[in-house]
Amino acid sequence: MKKFFTLIVGLTTLLSVGCDPMDDIYDDIDTSFVNEAILEIELTDEDYEMLGLEETKNFNSVDEAIALIPNLLSKKYPTLTKNSSATVSFNVSGGTAYRVTEYTAVNSDYTGDKYFADLNDVQSFLSNKYPEAKEGDYVVLTYTTKATQNEYILKEDDFILLGDELASKYPDPAGNAANFKNFDLRSDRDTYWSDAMILEALNIVMTDVYPSAPDGEKYTVTYKTYDGSSGNQSKSLIKTSNGFEVDANASEATEVITKAYAFIDSDWDEALTLERADYTAMGQSYPNFDDEDEAAYKLGIYLNKMYPYAEPGDQVALTYDYYNGGSTAPVYANFIFKDGGFSILPSDPEDIEDVKSSYQFSFNGEEWIGEVIVRYQLTDADYDAIAEEFKTKYEAQADNLENYGNFNRQGSSNSWTDEMMVEVMSFLLNSIAADAEAGQKYIVTYNSYPGPSETLNLVKAEDGTWTKQE
Numbered sequence: 385m386k387k388f389f390t391l392i393v394g395l396t397t398l399l400s401v402g403c404d405p406m407d408d409i410y411d412d413i414d415t416s417f418v419n420e421a422i423l424e425i426e427l428t429d430e431d432y433e434m435l436g437l438e439e440t441k442n443f444n445s446v447d448e449a450i451a452l453i454p455n456l457l458s459k460k461y462p463t464l465t466k467n468s469s470a471t472v473s474f475n476v477s478g479g480t481a482y483r484v485t486e487y488t489a490v491n492s493d494y495t496g497d498k499y500f501a502d503l504n505d506v507q508s509f510l511s512n513k514y515p516e517a518k519e520g521d522y523v524v525l526t527y528t529t530k531a532t533q534n535e536y537i538l539k540e541d542d543f544i545l546l547g548d549e550l551a552s553k554y555p556d557p558a559g560n561a562a563n564f565k566n567f568d569l570r571s572d573r574d575t576y577w578s579d580a581m582i583l584e585a586l587n588i589v590m591t592d593v594y595p596s597a598p599d600g601e602k603y604t605v606t607y608k609t610y611d612g613s614s615g616n617q618s619k620s621l622i623k624t625s626n627g628f629e630v631d632a633n634a635s636e637a638t639e640v641i642t643k644a645y646a647f648i649d650s651d652w653d654e655a656l657t658l659e660r661a662d663y664t665a666m667g668q669s670y671p672n673f674d675d676e677d678e679a680a681y682k683l684g685i686y687l688n689k690m691y692p693y694a695e696p697g698d699q700v701a702l703t704y705d706y707y708n709g710g711s712t713a714p715v716y717a718n719f720i721f722k723d724g725g726f727s728i729l730p731s732d733p734e735d736i737e738d739v740k741s742s743y744q745f746s747f748n749g750e751e752w753i754g755e756v757i758v759r760y761q762l763t764d765a766d767y768d769a770i771a772e773e774f775k776t777k778y779e780a781q782a783d784n785l786e787n788y789g790n791f792n793r794q795g796s797s798n799s800w801t802d803e804m805m806v807e808v809m810s811f812l813l814n815s816i817a818a819d820a821e822a823g824q825k826y827i828v829t830y831n832s833y834p835g836p837s838e839t840l841n842l843v844k845a846e847d848g849t850w851t852k853q854e
Contacts, residue, residue: 699718
């Protein structure tokens with residue numbers, strides 16, 4: 385639910401100097417004393433006051449510190465020269481006591497259509513409804529949204545099935561579909577599939593995959609096509625007594641749902657909700673916890689694995705089911721990353737302590753800056769794109785990647801070498817970060833086998849290529 389970014393600067397200096405604390409007014413500074421320096425600073429009460437944080441004496445997040453500290457350094461150290469650097473220690477809020485509010489949206493809460501179409505609609509509503517929300521606050525929101533549908537993507541075996549089932553009725557189209565694993569949409573060819581023929585074929589596949597589908601159940605079915613170039617199309621289907629038919633009302637269907645949203649990093653987002661598989665992975669026999677201390681301990685470990693690059697002060701809102709001996713109810717909890725791991729925030733505000741953090745800044749001759757290193761976790765779409773791009777050049781490896789959704793790194797005939805990994809990740813970064821400037825660094829994390837994951841550090845060179853950085 386949360387995107388984590390790390391900002392780091394390199395330190396290359398020749399001279400280190402000390403610096404006395406300075407007052408709020410700098411009119412009398414002797415600018416004739418100019419140096420390149422390496423500084424180590426811990427912010428004082430006076431520093432927080434200069435930043436307008438005299439009441440809290442902390443930052444809401446590391447990102448906020450990164451945004452505000454450069455201006456403070458410019459004021460405090462106006463005589464330092466290019467390549468000076470500073471390691472700054474500061475306090476990050478350890479969280480606040482949070483509230484849980486339950487709300488059911490009414491007609492006047494919606495604009496236009498009488499439903500929230502997506503997360504943006506929900507975020508806009510919550511921001512307007514709760515302008516005084518505090519970090520960590522929850523809203524358990526019941527609202528109307530577009531109806532969700534089951535999703536199914538035709539597999540290669542499905543096209544082979546169609547080749548057998550429709551061989552007599554549509555010999556050329558069926559044979560072509562079985563061979564090329566798609567529907568040919570070129571109307572001037574003997575292998576052409578009309579819309580009605582595709583619906584007939586989808587009925588065969590869906591009946592085979594969902595033989596007990598109840599009437600009224602809805603599905604979005606996606607399949608590969610070819611019209612001179614490869615593509616994908618989808619149909620919205622509904623199960624009726626006559627089989628699977630096109631759902632004419634798919635775009636209008638709505639449903640009422642309840643979800644928990646939390647105010648984290650000054651924005652509303654859906655709280656992380658555990659699934660049955662998550663409880664099983666944590667050693668629970670049932671999809672719940674019956675001991676709050678055990679839940680806090682295991683969930684901390686769970687979040688450490690989910691967010692391996694979390695920074696001090698990062699927060700995650702999470703809901704889990706708690707069994708009290710008679711019934712099960714949701715628990716809304718906030719976890720914060722400090723002392724190297726995630727721990728649950730106490731409910732008593734008196735027990736909440738600030739988190740110590742530090743960051744490095746460098747002076748480029750004009751301003752203090754942090755160098756952004758972007759950490760990126762590959763998505764399912766990324767693996768698909770790489771497999772498609774390299775299916776000719778690295779056929780065995782690409783097939784394995786497409787089948788398993790990870791990079792085989794164990795040294796077999798379909799394994800990806802280190803050189804291959806740099807090549808495919810360069811392709812990916814050219815797609816997702818085409819406008820990145822020279823010197824931009826990425827730390828890319830991907831699923832591997834044996835895994836569970838590996839990382840690759842890349843930096844963009846002046847000629848636009850991406851190179852591995854140790």
